[in-house]
Amino acid sequence: xxxxxxxxPAASAAADGYELTLVIPTFNESxxxxxxxxxxxxxxxxxxxxxxxxxxxxxDGTAAVVRAMSQTDPRVRVLHRIGxxxxxxxxxxxxxxxxxxFVAVMDADLQHDETVLPQMLAAVRSxxxxxxxxxxxAQGGSIGAWDQSRAQMSALATWLSHKVTGVQLSDPxxxxxxxxxxxxxxxxxDLSGLGFKILLDILASGRGQLRVHEQPYQFRNRVAGExxxxxxxxxDFFLLLIDxxxxxxxxxxxxxxxxxxxMGVVVHFIVLTALFQFMGQGFAWSQAIAASVAMVFxxxxxxxxxxxxxxxxxxxxxxxxxxxxAICAIxxxxxxxxxxxxFVQQTFWVFxxxxxxxxxxxxxxxxxAVYTW
Numbered sequence: 001x002x003x004x005x006x007x008x009p010a011a012s013a014a015a016d017g018y019e020l021t022l023v024i025p026t027f028n029e030s031x032x033x034x035x036x037x038x039x040x041x042x043x044x045x046x047x048x049x050x051x052x053x054x055x056x057x058x059x060d061g062t063a064a065v066v067r068a069m070s071q072t073d074p075r076v077r078v079l080h081r082i083g084x085x086x087x088x089x090x091x092x093x094x095x096x097x098x099x100x101x102f103v104a105v106m107d108a109d110l111q112h113d114e115t116v117l118p119q120m121l122a123a124v125r126s127x128x129x130x131x132x133x134x135x136x137x138a139q140g141g142s143i144g145a146w147d148q149s150r151a152q153m154s155a156l157a158t159w160l161s162h163k164v165t166g167v168q169l170s171d172p173x174x175x176x177x178x179x180x181x182x183x184x185x186x187x188x189x190d191l192s193g194l195g196f197k198i199l200l201d202i203l204a205s206g207r208g209q210l211r212v213h214e215q216p217y218q219f220r221n222r223v224a225g226e227x228x229x230x231x232x233x234x235x236d237f238f239l240l241l242i243d244x245x246x247x248x249x250x251x252x253x254x255x256x257x258x259x260x261x262x263m264g265v266v267v268h269f270i271v272l273t274a275l276f277q278f279m280g281q282g283f284a285w286s287q288a289i290a291a292s293v294a295m296v297f298x299x300x301x302x303x304x305x306x307x308x309x310x311x312x313x314x315x316x317x318x319x320x321x322x323x324x325x326a327i328c329a330i331x332x333x334x335x336x337x338x339x340x341x342x343f344v345q346q347t348f349w350v351f352x353x354x355x356x357x358x359x360x361x362x363x364x365x366x367x368x369a370v371y372t373w
Contacts, residue, residue, distance in 0.1 A: 018075075020049040020102045020121060020178075023094035025087045027055070029108040030062040036108055037069060037076055043114040047121065052098060053108070054079045054090040086236075086309040087175075087196040095184055104178035105198065106134075112176040113217040120178040120215050129213035130183040130206075133169065133199065134176035140216035141171075170214060172200050183210055192243040194252060196236055235305045256306040257365045260298055268294035299324045299372075307373040323372045328364055335360030 022040065026033065033053060040051060055063040055078055066078035079097055081090065095103045102121060106112040112134060120132035136143045137158075158173055177199050183206075190205040191198075203210060235256070243252035268290045275286035299321050303311055312320040339356030343349055 018050045021098035021100040022051040025090035050075045054094040088198040089193045123213040131179035132213040135171035137170040264294040264298040331360040331363040
């Protein structure tokens with residue numbers, strides 16, 4: 001049975017003030033949290049540190065585990081978020097909740113090598129770098145036991161991030177880094193908070209002004225719990241790239257909303273064709289069914305992807321659908337009204353239709369963002 005970290009250094013650090021805050025986002029990581037504190041205590045000897053676990057209301061009681069540990073170790077804190085989800089916003093809020101001169105971000109699953117943290121701190125403290133990034137791809141680093149498909153996915157994401165954001169780094173997808181608070185404060189208001197790649201967001205927002213030190217490390221296998229990387233996380237990454245490219249002109253969420261709306265049009269015509277052309281149903285009835293199916297499709301995907309951090313579940317899923325349907329009904333009326341008005345005014349029918357579609361899309365996006373999500 002492992003021993004709890006000594007409280008004497010913890011009490012001394014609390015009295016003198018912390019120089020390093022580790023921000024660790026968590027969701028269902030109750031089994032990993034105690035071990036994480038142990039390895040940090042061993043790796044950070046001689047450093048005044050604290051750890052802030054930012055928990056998104058984990059069903060497995062992660063927040064309660066951290067809260068219990070904080071009763072005996074003042075270096076351990078929990079920021080318990082209810083009704084909000086997302087790794088990037090968790091990192092931002094955790095960093096803002098501390099006052100240390102240096103802030104580090106790492107995962108709770110023990111895959112990041114905590115033993116290189118002193119080297120990362122030394123590189124930034126020396127003044128030669130604003131941010132130290134743990135990299136799996138520099139000489140001396142390793143991706144561990146990844147299968148070929150995950151390695152290829154990571155390589156593709158790295159290539160895309162280079163092309164879209166201009167960030168030139170061996171591992172811009174890393175979730176393991178340490179930076180000076182001044183550097184964090186200089187970019188925090190430009191961060192999108194989208195997705196799960198906060199480092200890429202920070203570097204892109206720094207516009208090439210942040211000096212980077214790359215620290216090789218050996219990526220380890222997860223000890224307990226489940227990986228959070230899924231298709232929805234990849235969509236978040238796509239939105240982040242869009243936001244860093246055109247976010248100041250067109251909101252990334254609107255791009256996602258529009259793309260899903262385009263998919264909804266395809267679904268609409270598939271259902272309409274099946275009912276009207278192949279099953280011999282009346283056009284009005286087929287159109288109504290197709291529109292209903294497309295609307296449920298759009299709502300479901302937007303709930304899963306565009307508004308993943310505000311996702312409605314259970315009974316709230318159904319009340320959200322009713323809200324979305326009512327909003328879309330008004331948007332459809334505005335769409336048809338404007339399009340018909342322009343057509344009567346001798347505007348080319350394609351342009352009339354596009355104007356109506358654009359107005360309806362903007363209405364649906366703006367109003368559903370407030371009243372549905």
